[in-house]
Amino acid sequence: MSNPHQPSPLSYVQPTANSPWGTYLSQVDRVVPYLGHLARWVETLKRPKRALIVDVPIELDNGDVAHFEGYRVQHNLSRGPGKGGVRFHPDVTLEEVMALSAWMTVKCAAVNLPYGGAKGGIRVDPKQLSHKELERMTRRYTSEIGIIIGPQRDIPAPDVNTNGQIMAWMMDTYSMNTGTTATGVVTGKPIHLGGSLGRIKATGRGVFVTGREAARRLGLDLNGARIAVQGFGNVGASAAELFAQAGGLIVAAQDHTGTIFNAHGFDMADLMAHVKASGGVGGFPGADVATLPIDHEAFWDVACDILIPAALEGQITAARAQRILARLVLEGANGPTVPAADDILADRGILVVPDVICNAGGVTVSYFEWVQDFSSFFWSEDEINLRLDKIMAGALKHIWDTADQHQITLRTATFAVACERILTAREERGLYP
Numbered sequence: 001m002s003n004p005h006q007p008s009p010l011s012y013v014q015p016t017a018n019s020p021w022g023t024y025l026s027q028v029d030r031v032v033p034y035l036g037h038l039a040r041w042v043e044t045l046k047r048p049k050r051a052l053i054v055d056v057p058i059e060l061d062n063g064d065v066a067h068f069e070g071y072r073v074q075h076n077l078s079r080g081p082g083k084g085g086v087r088f089h090p091d092v093t094l095e096e097v098m099a100l101s102a103w104m105t106v107k108c109a110a111v112n113l114p115y116g117g118a119k120g121g122i123r124v125d126p127k128q129l130s131h132k133e134l135e136r137m138t139r140r141y142t143s144e145i146g147i148i149i150g151p152q153r154d155i156p157a158p159d160v161n162t163n164g165q166i167m168a169w170m171m172d173t174y175s176m177n178t179g180t181t182a183t184g185v186v187t188g189k190p191i192h193l194g195g196s197l198g199r200i201k202a203t204g205r206g207v208f209v210t211g212r213e214a215a216r217r218l219g220l221d222l223n224g225a226r227i228a229v230q231g232f233g234n235v236g237a238s239a240a241e242l243f244a245q246a247g248g249l250i251v252a253a254q255d256h257t258g259t260i261f262n263a264h265g266f267d268m269a270d271l272m273a274h275v276k277a278s279g280g281v282g283g284f285p286g287a288d289v290a291t292l293p294i295d296h297e298a299f300w301d302v303a304c305d306i307l308i309p310a311a312l313e314g315q316i317t318a319a320r321a322q323r324i325l326a327r328l329v330l331e332g333a334n335g336p337t338v339p340a341a342d343d344i345l346a347d348r349g350i351l352v353v354p355d356v357i358c359n360a361g362g363v364t365v366s367y368f369e370w371v372q373d374f375s376s377f378f379w380s381e382d383e384i385n386l387r388l389d390k391i392m393a394g395a396l397k398h399i400w401d402t403a404d405q406h407q408i409t410l411r412t413a414t415f416a417v418a419c420e421r422i423l424t425a426r427e428e429r430g431l432y433p
Contacts, residue, residue, distance in 0.1 A: 206361015
């Protein structure tokens with residue numbers, strides 16, 4: 001029986017089953033049976049601690065004033081300050097940012113980082129703005145959310161359509177408003193402003209490390225393994241390069257510019273040069289057009305051993321899950337698989353390494369950057385990569401052992417491990433006042 005004194009979660013957002021927030025809530029519901037006495041705190045996970053909506057007005061180059069809607073959501077701060085990226089995208093919504101902040105909470109706890117989860121965004125197509133307009137919008141947004149961010153409060157980072165330059169503007173704006181150079185207020189900064197070596201490719205490297213460990217458990221040899229990558233930005237491209245270096249064949253790639261295929265694998269040096277020059281994989285001359293129609297949906301029919309969805313949420317639907325031919329799915333993106341598709345993949349014996357552990361390499365190296373900023377002592381890239389490898393492999397082993405113990409999927413096991421840590425912190429801290 002429901003508690004009449006317990007309001008329904010987030011009455012200002014009505015999630016649908018396959019929306020980002022609806023997907024997250026479904027994932028939380030599945031883990032409740034494994035939380036023991038901590039289940040009494042589960043509602044903590046179903047509502048963000050703080051959600052800020054801000055107006056971001058800027059003067060355009062032509063003198064007009066434009067308004068953009070921005071968000072910063074802090075889902076849970078029980079284990080430490082908020083941590084999470086900022087994305088600039090025309091489809092950004094409050095519900096999406098809420099879900100992304102919640103997945104950050106789980107992700108940080110899954111790899112045992114001393115962070116809570118947060119996320120931010122502006123509903124904008126940054127390609128429509130000039131360089132100076134983009135700077136003005138970034139600085140205004142930073143000023144608007146400045147009341148809740150800070151090196152010990154909430155630390156933004158790059159995400160979709162944001163990069164080191166955006167982080168430099170955010171750091172500078174926050175620093176000017178507080179009267180001090182606060183390098184630790186963001187991560188993913190340029191190296192000479194306190195950024196960390198290894199940060200740019202860290203998320204893709206984490207996908208590779210977890211994929212390597214999963215393949216080893218499956219008895220799948222990476223040398224000659226066929227790999228399909230959806231989303232060929234920073235995460236997908238970095239992971240693809242590392243798998244290719246391990247002997248894998250990148251046989252298919254898809255991004256906003258098109259879908260390409262070659263049964264013998266792409267020449268990665270040529271493909272990366274093409275992406276750098278053209279902005280995407282579409283039109284790559286090394287693709288075999290005759291073998292596979294260059295069609296968006298045809299990507300999901302590619303015969304491969306490893307599938308890496310590294311684009312946006314909700315890409316693996318129930319219908320697509322029926323068609324996937326891979327043995328192993330590595331979630332480079334956040335929330336790429338809807339719950340119904342998760343069940344179908346499990347029934348078909350396709351192993352999914354979930355986003356909240358698979359793509360945690362980025363936040364792990366962000367943690368390294370934050371620590372280095374506080375100490376003003378910086379590590380070599382080799383040291384960073386070794387630390388990342390150790391943390392990611394160790395976290396996955398603990399999660400895999402939990403999955404074996406309870407005979408549950410890796411996703412449910414990841415949530416079980418993470419949510420136990422989050423809710424234990426909540427219980428031990430108690431309620432104030």
